[in-house]
Amino acid sequence: MSTQLNQSTQRPILYSFRRCPYAMRARLGLLLGQQSVQLREIILKHKPQPMLDASPKGTVPVLILANGQVIDESLDIMLWSLSQSDPNNLLLAGSAKQELAQALIATNDQQFKPWLDKYKYADRHPEHDEQYYRQQGETFIAQLEALLGKHDNLLGEQASIADFAIFPFIRQFAHVDRDWFFQANYPQVQSWLTAHINSEVFTQAMKKYPQWLDDPSPITFGTN
Numbered sequence: 387m388s389t390q391l392n393q394s395t396q397r398p399i400l401y402s403f404r405r406c407p408y409a410m411r412a413r414l415g416l417l418l419g420q421q422s423v424q425l426r427e428i429i430l431k432h433k434p435q436p437m438l439d440a441s442p443k444g445t446v447p448v449l450i451l452a453n454g455q456v457i458d459e460s461l462d463i464m465l466w467s468l469s470q471s472d473p474n475n476l477l478l479a480g481s482a483k484q485e486l487a488q489a490l491i492a493t494n495d496q497q498f499k500p501w502l503d504k505y506k507y508a509d510r511h512p513e514h515d516e517q518y519y520r521q522q523g524e525t526f527i528a529q530l531e532a533l534l535g536k537h538d539n540l541l542g543e544q545a546s547i548a549d550f551a552i553f554p555f556i557r558q559f560a561h562v563d564r565d566w567f568f569q570a571n572y573p574q575v576q577s578w579l580t581a582h583i584n585s586e587v588f589t590q591a592m593k594k595y596p597q598w599l600d601d602p603s604p605i606t607f608g609t610n
């Protein structure tokens with residue numbers, strides 16, 4: 387058997403959905419950790435059975451390692467990838483800021499994200515109006531604005547895991563009403579977000595691929 391075939395069968399499999407911020411986080415983590423995976427682009431309305439067999443909770447991203455281990459939480463995929471290789475020290479090894487990074491990501495996932503969903507789909511949550519949900523989300527945006535007033539990225543001049551884990555969600559928040567967001571009084575968040583959106587790694591993470599079920603030929607994503 388050729389080495390090439392061998393390598394491709396041993397690459398981890400990533401089930402992903404391009405527009406999902408959790409999947410963006412995982413793809414960014416894989417690129418930044420210089421990993422190479424077989425990408426299976428899915429749509430949420432039609433989840434492939436092999437993905438559900440591996441992870442019955444049915445959320446993307448799902449990473450299946452060559453040894454069969456399943457990692458089905460986006461942050462764990464980032465952590466796995468960066469534990470393989472972390473040339474930019476995104477994990478903040480040896481820094482007291484590690485706990486801060488964890489806490490900020492937890493606030494994003496547990497507090498900000500539920501408000502973001504309600505803001506995005508305010509018509510499905512008629513208890514309050516869109517502006518109310520946006521204001522709830524702004525508590526976190528204001529927290530980021532204060533951090534970014536001190537340095538270019540959330541925890542220092544250099545980006546860390548916190549920036550990459552969080553900015554896809556702030557992008558989604560900004561996109562609900564771009565005109566409002568980019569005139570609001572969050573200049574540091576606006577330029578931080580714009581810089582990350584325009585970065586090479588995000589451009590690579592957002593490349594479009596055919597849906598796996600329509601085109602099951604192997605697609606390599608990441609470092610070759």
Ligand SMILES: N[C@@H](CCC(=O)N[C@@H](CS)C(=O)NCC(=O)O)C(=O)O
Nearest residue numbers: 406407408430445446447458459460
């Ligand atoms: N905690 C999970 C959340 C992942 C998640 O909720 N992904 C959404 C898409 S953005 C999903 O797959 N939802 C299932 C569905 O809509 O059917 C993670 O961090 O990976």
